[in-house]
Amino acid sequence: MKDRIFLSSPHMSEEGYEQRYVQEAFETNWIAPLGTNVNEFEKELACKVGSKSAAALSSGTAAIHLALKAAGVGQGDIVFCSTLTFSATANPIIYQNAIPVFIDSDEKTWNMDPDALQEAFEKYPQVKAIIIVHLYGLSADMDKIMDICKKHNVVVIEDAAESLGGYYKGKHTGTFGDYGIYSFNGNKIITTSGGGMLVSNNEKKIAKARFWATQSRDQARHYQHSELGFNYRMSNVVAGIGRGQLKVLEKRVEKKKYIFEFYKKELGHLEGVSFMPINTWDQPNYWLSSIILNGDIKPIDIFKALEKENIESRPIWKPMHLQPYFENYEFIGKGISEKLFEQGVCLPSDTKMTDQDLKRVTTIIKELW
Numbered sequence: 001m002k003d004r005i006f007l008s009s010p011h012m013s014e015e016g017y018e019q020r021y022v023q024e025a026f027e028t029n030w031i032a033p034l035g036t037n038v039n040e041f042e043k044e045l046a047c048k049v050g051s052k053s054a055a056a057l058s059s060g061t062a063a064i065h066l067a068l069k070a071a072g073v074g075q076g077d078i079v080f081c082s083t084l085t086f087s088a089t090a091n092p093i094i095y096q097n098a099i100p101v102f103i104d105s106d107e108k109t110w111n112m113d114p115d116a117l118q119e120a121f122e123k124y125p126q127v128k129a130i131i132i133v134h135l136y137g138l139s140a141d142m143d144k145i146m147d148i149c150k151k152h153n154v155v156v157i158e159d160a161a162e163s164l165g166g167y168y169k170g171k172h173t174g175t176f177g178d179y180g181i182y183s184f185n186g187n188k189i190i191t192t193s194g195g196g197m198l199v200s201n202n203e204k205k206i207a208k209a210r211f212w213a214t215q216s217r218d219q220a221r222h223y224q225h226s227e228l229g230f231n232y233r234m235s236n237v238v239a240g241i242g243r244g245q246l247k248v249l250e251k252r253v254e255k256k257k258y259i260f261e262f263y264k265k266e267l268g269h270l271e272g273v274s275f276m277p278i279n280t281w282d283q284p285n286y287w288l289s290s291i292i293l294n295g296d297i298k299p300i301d302i303f304k305a306l307e308k309e310n311i312e313s314r315p316i317w318k319p320m321h322l323q324p325y326f327e328n329y330e331f332i333g334k335g336i337s338e339k340l341f342e343q344g345v346c347l348p349s350d351t352k353m354t355d356q357d358l359k360r361v362t363t364i365i366k367e368l369w
């Protein structure tokens with residue numbers, strides 16, 4: 001069997017930065033729970049993206065959950081949410097006993113459609129919060145979306161789990177709304193094996209999120225709790241990996257972009273193939289190179305041909321409003337997300353791929369035409 005090529009898998013720095021930080025944690029016995037790495041990782045990430053403060057957490061999902069909690073979302077509240085995303089975006093809405101209303105994609109960005117959002121506001125002016133996703137590292141149409149949101153009293157949460165290192169008009173995705181979240185899950189552009197970060201310019205809210213994430217322990221000699229708590233904090237070992245990975249973020253973005261351009265050059269001319277949209281205001285992190293097929297060759301043909309050669313590829317996220325668990329919640333839009341799901345292919349975008357690996361992928365695909 002030929003070597004496996006992954007969609008996107010962990011890639012530690014060639015310099016061994018991660019091990020140095022982890023080693024420090026070992027030497028000082030600060031394995032857990034908190035310590036220098038956690039504090040520094042928070043500062044370094046906040047500084048990198050240009051946010052005032054950050055809370056290091058056990059996952060991106062936990063970060064979304066605490067953002068919703070900080071936004072005051074509770075029982076029966078309505079939350080608008082991009083439908084074309086991973087379930088981790090939507091699940092925390094349910095954790096808070098709130099009600100998601102799923103918003104369609106815009107063909108121009110693949111992300112939340114401002115027109116569908118406008119329609120949602122007309123129907124549900126009482127909405128409490130909105131979660132905007134920056135899919136595959138592409139930024140949503142933030143000026144339009146923020147303009148609409150500012151007219152209404154709504155808390156904006158950006159799910160930038162897939163877009164760390166990407167910019168909209170020169171500003172980091174995840175820093176436009178009241179809260180932004182990042183993920184360091186194993187498949188993301190940088191990883192800590194698992195983890196997440198909540199960022200905000202509201203330092204008080206971030207302090208509160210840290211409090212909730214450590215079981216809501218009141219200031220008291222004994223264990224006292226006046227609020228419901230969660231065990232959501234990142235460990236000091238994991239944060240050490242994150243500090244090392246953060247040093248190579250730009251390098252990873254550069255490689256992801258190289259992969260995208262390689263595919264574009266090799267596959268761009270094929271009948272019925274179009275690439276994910278890169279808008280003029282967008283400087284993506286190119287997390288996953290994705291294409292749309294609207295000719296005779298179907299996504300399934302590519303999945304099968306690549307799988308036979310031990311190469312991983314995937315469909316575009318199945319929209320939340322089509323998921324059995326969420327299908328009874330409302331959806332607003334024209335079905336662009338459904339079309340993207342049916343026609344989309346995420347190509348292997350692993351930063352460890354060599355030119356030879358990339359050629360292996362494109363040769364197999366081209367043979368289908």
Ligand SMILES: *Cc1c(COP(=O)(O)O)cnc(C)c1O
Pocket residue numbers: 059060061062085086088089133159161162182183184185195196
């Ligand atoms: C990965 C991901 C998350 C959260 O991931 P965790 O695995 O909980 O860190 C959230 N939203 C999107 C869109 C993601 O891709």
